[in-house]
Amino acid sequence: MTVAALIRGFIWKIHVGKRQSVTASKLIMGSLVTQNWATVSDNHVTNVSDEMLKGMLRLYNENFSEINEKRFTKYALFFKKTTYVYTDNNEAKGYCLYYIKPSLSFSGLKKAATLYSFTVDNRCRRQGIGIKLLQKSILEMRLNSIDHIILYVATDNEAAINLYEKVGFMITEELPNICGPGKKCYKMEIRFDRFST
Numbered sequence: 549m550t551v552a553a554l555i556r557g558f559i560w561k562i563h564v565g566k567r568q569s570v571t572a573s574k575l576i577m578g579s580l581v582t583q584n585w586a587t588v589s590d591n592h593v594t595n596v597s598d599e600m601l602k603g604m605l606r607l608y609n610e611n612f613s614e615i616n617e618k619r620f621t622k623y624a625l626f627f628k629k630t631t632y633v634y635t636d637n638n639e640a641k642g643y644c645l646y647y648i649k650p651s652l653s654f655s656g657l658k659k660a661a662t663l664y665s666f667t668v669d670n671r672c673r674r675q676g677i678g679i680k681l682l683q684k685s686i687l688e689m690r691l692n693s694i695d696h697i698i699l700y701v702a703t704d705n706e707a708a709i710n711l712y713e714k715v716g717f718m719i720t721e722e723l724p725n726i727c728g729p730g731k732k733c734y735k736m737e738i739r740f741d742r743f744s745t
Contacts, residue, residue: 578627578648581659585629586691593684596624596631596643603640604633611667613728623647623664630661632685634668634677642668642677644685648694661689663699682715686738696739703732712736 587595596604601624608620623645624631630646644666651658668678689697701708703722717736727733 576626577650581648581650582627582629582692586688587629588684588687588691590680590684592636593632593634593680596628596633596645600633600635600640601625603635604631604643604645607640607643607667607669608665610670612665620645620665630685630688632681634681640669641672642666642681644681646685646689646697659692659694661694661697663697666699678711679715682711686715690740694740696737698735698737700726700733700735702727703734709734709736 594600601621604624605617605620608617627645627647630648632644633640634642645664646661647664649660649662651660666678666681668681686697697717699712699717700723701712709719713736716738718738719734720737721735723733723735725731725733726735
């Protein structure tokens with residue numbers, strides 16, 4: 549199903565009076581914000597295509613215990629331009645999937661990105677794939693006037709925390725039950741100064 553078909557479906561539901569959650573409407577707005585997304589060329593890191601989705605789902609299922617394939621697929625289809633896949637020999641070796649949430653403020657439109665899902669194939673770790681995915685995606689977020697990026701990571705996932713800090717994320721708070729029932733998580737953020745070059 550294409551993004552346009554998904555959007556038409558949501559618009560039709562709104563038209564016929566069925567209530568949509570705030571989250572669904574924000575996701576629609578977020579996907580619309582990415583329509584004119586500026587990209588950076590890279591031989592290995594590209595935006596997701598329908599053909600790559602199967603490889604992403606394989607990595608997702610192999611690396612996460614809390615599985616929600618339906619939501620994962622919906623986000624990947626809605627946010628194709630902010631879903632990055634590292635491929636080598638036409639095989640997915642890692643991915644990072646962001647969703648964008650726009651909001652209005654007194655200073656104008658604000659755009660926040662959330663790193664919803666990120667992993668590298670277990671066989672390919674410590675080869676720089678994760679850092680390449682994050683660096684390219686962060687660069688594109690900045691190019692497209694994203695105000696800040698947030699992510700949530702389990703407090704005991706030291707390897708991931710170190711990787712996130714290496715690319716500029718900072719721990720901003722500790723929260724319970726975000727990364728799973730009974731688990732403590734760090735909220736980590738990168739904030740971009742809109743006036744820097």
